Amino acid sequence: MGNKATIGIEDKNYEFDFVKGSEGEVAIDISSLRNKSNVITIDPGFKNTGSCKSAITFLDGEKGILRYRGYSIEELAENADFLEVAYLLIFGNLPNQEQLDQFLFDIKEVSIVDEDLKKILESFPKSAHPMGILSSLTSALVSFNPSVADIDSKEEMYSAIIKILAKVPIIVAWVYRKGKGLSLGYGDYSLGYVENITKMMFKRPNKEYIQNDIIVSAINKLLILHADHEQNCSTSTVRIVGSSHAGLFASVSAGISALWGRLHGGANQAVIEMLESIEKDGGDTKKFMAKAKDKSDPFRLMGFGHRVYKNFDPRAKIIKIEADKVLNELGIKDSILEIAKGLEKEALSDHYFIDRKLYPNVDFYSGIIYKALEIPNEMFTVMFALGRLPGWIAQWKEMREMKDPIGRPRQIYIGENHRSFVDLELR
Numbered sequence: 001m002g003n004k005a006t007i008g009i010e011d012k013n014y015e016f017d018f019v020k021g022s023e024g025e026v027a028i029d030i031s032s033l034r035n036k037s038n039v040i041t042i043d044p045g046f047k048n049t050g051s052c053k054s055a056i057t058f059l060d061g062e063k064g065i066l067r068y069r070g071y072s073i074e075e076l077a078e079n080a081d082f083l084e085v086a087y088l089l090i091f092g093n094l095p096n097q098e099q100l101d102q103f104l105f106d107i108k109e110v111s112i113v114d115e116d117l118k119k120i121l122e123s124f125p126k127s128a129h130p131m132g133i134l135s136s137l138t139s140a141l142v143s144f145n146p147s148v149a150d151i152d153s154k155e156e157m158y159s160a161i162i163k164i165l166a167k168v169p170i171i172v173a174w175v176y177r178k179g180k181g182l183s184l185g186y187g188d189y190s191l192g193y194v195e196n197i198t199k200m201m202f203k204r205p206n207k208e209y210i211q212n213d214i215i216v217s218a219i220n221k222l223l224i225l226h227a228d229h230e231q232n233c234s235t236s237t238v239r240i241v242g243s244s245h246a247g248l249f250a251s252v253s254a255g256i257s258a259l260w261g262r263l264h265g266g267a268n269q270a271v272i273e274m275l276e277s278i279e280k281d282g283g284d285t286k287k288f289m290a291k292a293k294d295k296s297d298p299f300r301l302m303g304f305g306h307r308v309y310k311n312f313d314p315r316a317k318i319i320k321i322e323a324d325k326v327l328n329e330l331g332i333k334d335s336i337l338e339i340a341k342g343l344e345k346e347a348l349s350d351h352y353f354i355d356r357k358l359y360p361n362v363d364f365y366s367g368i369i370y371k372a373l374e375i376p377n378e379m380f381t382v383m384f385a386l387g388r389l390p391g392w393i394a395q396w397k398e399m400r401e402m403k404d405p406i407g408r409p410r411q412i413y414i415g416e417n418h419r420s421f422v423d424l425e426l427r
């Protein structure tokens with residue numbers, strides 16, 4: 001490959017530099033295209049367009065590779081604690097014991113939420129979707145922590161990071177407990193990060209809480225697997241909102257809303273609803289496979305397909321094994337796990353899916369574990385957001401530290417040409 005890209009427009013050729021990544025990826029830097037040629041590019045869904053340079057997460061969609069700061073997702077899921085992974089994503093390296101202890105201490109010190117936030121929570125109707133509540137309360141946190149609105153120094157950045165990591169889990173627990181009609185409490189200062197989240201969610205007011213290590217381990221692994229995924233829809237939202245210098249909490253609140261969509265994080269809820277409807281319909285997976293392939297039918301096989309992965313999503317492989325393990329250890333038999341496995345088996349031998357390289361993604365099996373932990377379907381995407389929080393933080397921090405320009409795409413106008421105003425009585 002030469003050291004310049006050439007684009008010919010009409011009778012002129014324009015040259016552009018290549019940008020090469022540390023894993024051999026190559027991009028054409030077209031930042032001077034419009035100035036040179038008065039022409040722009042257009043790429044709906046940004047399928048061929050990079051928005052930034054990033055050192056946080058590497059994906060190889062063809063090979064099904066996912067790495068956080070160079071560490072494979074398989075090794076991290078097997079060996080790490082979620083808070084270690086959060087530290088790795090945000091600060092770039094795995095913490096030593098002293099750094100991890102200090103990080104957890106700093107988080108614990110601010111693990112409280114203003115009681116008035118409960119009044120906002122109580123004002124939501126019982127029918128409110130947990131993702132809408134989570135996004136609203138995350139944004140509302142700024143009103144109770146005004147110092148996080150404007151981040152201009154390393155100290156202010158660290159303080160905002162610690163606060164959002166401390167307070168969002170409390171809100172997640174409150175949203176879960178409100179749905180169950182349970183009292184809203186605080187964590188246990190003596191516990192680790194994931195242990196504390198689990199206790200905040202599952203502690204019953206009328207009996208002593210006994211930690212179930214199977215549940216803590218499963219949640220730890222699921223949070224790690226969801227922690228970051230380069231420039232997905234919600235992370236791109238966090239970056240572009242943050243590029244206007246909106247605060248971290250406001251940017252994450254926007255990311256939560258983007259994740260809510262059923263084509264993105266909302267798919268984990270949609271998968272379980274799909275599997276439950278297949279079971280209710282008699283378990284005829286072939287009928288639903290046919291619907292998924294029928295272009296006239298809006299039905300899609302939720303939890304299948306991915307913009308980047310054209311091979312197995314490595315996270316889906318891990319979660320599938322974890323689902324079997326957790327259900328066995330908890331002594332739960334769930335017929336929809338068998339339906340999911342049956343769908344996967346059929347899809348992987350069906351040319352429609354093979355030709356389009358559609359494989360199970362992170363959302364296909366995760367809901368089966370959440371269901372086994374008695375987490376309601378509507379809370380599944382909230383659990384996804386809890387896992388993705390450190391990734392959003394890391395990406396937002398990188399965008400601000402790299403001083404990326406405000407995100408403001410161009411467009412191609414296809415509307416009316418100039419026309420003069422016509423008085424009402426003449427229309």
Ligand code: SDX
Nearest residue numbers: 229232263264265267292300301302303304305306307356
């Ligand atoms: C997440 O980006 C990320 O990294 C996201 C994520 C993360 O960690 O942040 O990994 C999390 O969002 C995972 C994806 C969860 N969404 C779903 O499971 C919803 C179901 N999947 C699809 O809607 C779809 O696969 C997307 C949205 C995930 C990807 O869509 P693309 O890349 O825009 O692909 P496409 O819609 O253009 O599909 C290409 C073809 C089309 O058929 P043809 O027009 O070529 O005939 O594949 C078909 C689609 O109709 N297709 C499906 C399908 N997914 C794609 N057909 C049936 N069922 C599906 N699930």
